[in-house]
Amino acid sequence: IAGITQAPTSQILAAGRRMTLRCTQDMRHNAMYWYRQDLGLGLRLIHYSNTAGTTGKGEVPDGYSVSRANTDDFPLTLASAVPSQTSVYFCASSDRATGGNEQFFGPGTRLTVL
Amino acid sequence: GQNIDQPTEMTATEGAIVQINCTYQTSGFNGLFWYQQHAGEAPTFLSYNVLDGLEEKGRFSSFLSRSKGYSYLLLKELQMKDSASYLCATKDSNYQLIWGAGTKLIIKP
Numbered sequence: 001i002a003g004i005t006q007a008p009t010s011q012i013l014a015a016g017r018r019m020t021l022r023c024t025q026d027m028r029h030n031a032m033y034w035y036r037q038d039l040g041l042g043l044r045l046i047h048y049s050n051t052a053g054t055t056g057k058g059e060v061p062d063g064y065s066v067s068r069a070n071t072d073d074f075p076l077t078l079a080s081a082v083p084s085q086t087s088v089y090f091c092a093s094s095d096r097a098t099g100g101n102e103q104f105f106g107p108g109t110r111l112t113v114l
Numbered sequence: 115g116q117n118i119d120q121p122t123e124m125t126a127t128e129g130a131i132v133q134i135n136c137t138y139q140t141s142g143f144n145g146l147f148w149y150q151q152h153a154g155e156a157p158t159f160l161s162y163n164v165l166d167g168l169e170e171k172g173r174f175s176s177f178l179s180r181s182k183g184y185s186y187l188l189l190k191e192l193q194m195k196d197s198a199s200y201l202c203a204t205k206d207s208n209y210q211l212i213w214g215a216g217t218k219l220i221i222k223p
């Protein structure tokens with residue numbers, strides 16, 4: 001089934017630990033995105049990639065890093081987790097960044113940093 | 115700066131019509147999107163407007179006025195399953211989406 005998957009579904013993490021959230025899409029989309037969603041706030045873009053091999057910083061990139069070695073995968077790494085990174089993380093993809101191409105979202109990862 | 119405003123919460127009755135407004139101020143404009151998000155789930159695409167006017171898609175319609183920085187989502191013949199949050203987002207000059215905080219729509223029988 002075509003779509004976008006994320007792993008893990010949820011995670012409780014001790015502060016200071018390193019964590020990688022995985023995201024894979026099988027739609028051959030060029031563009032991929034990482035968002036965080038916090039209560040009362042809109043989705044906020046962390047990092048994005050318009051095509052394999054390129055990445056860019058979004059609105060809230062500090063404390064996060066990404067890589068885009070191939071079209072399908074776009075992992076998000078927290079080098080040293082802090083409690084303020086407790087959030088729901090959504091990965092999304094779209095055929096292209098430009099135009100009216102809709103973004104398809106993964107099911108999300110609920111991360112708690114203690 | 116960049117800002118998108120939409121009401122925090124609205125309540126409507128099953129079978130009725132509801133209009134959810136969104137006003138925006140962004141650096142550059144490359145279209146406006148509406149998404150639906152049920153509690154605990156991922157957002158799903160509803161509509162895209164880049165030109166002024168009304169786009170109709172079944173029970174849902176979306177309107178855009180670029181000169182006023184204004185959009186609305188119109189939901190007709192409301193059903194209980196329409197209870198969800200509705201997210202307004204604009205695509206800025208870098209082709210990235212800027213999101214509003216969402217409007218939680220509560221449908222009552």
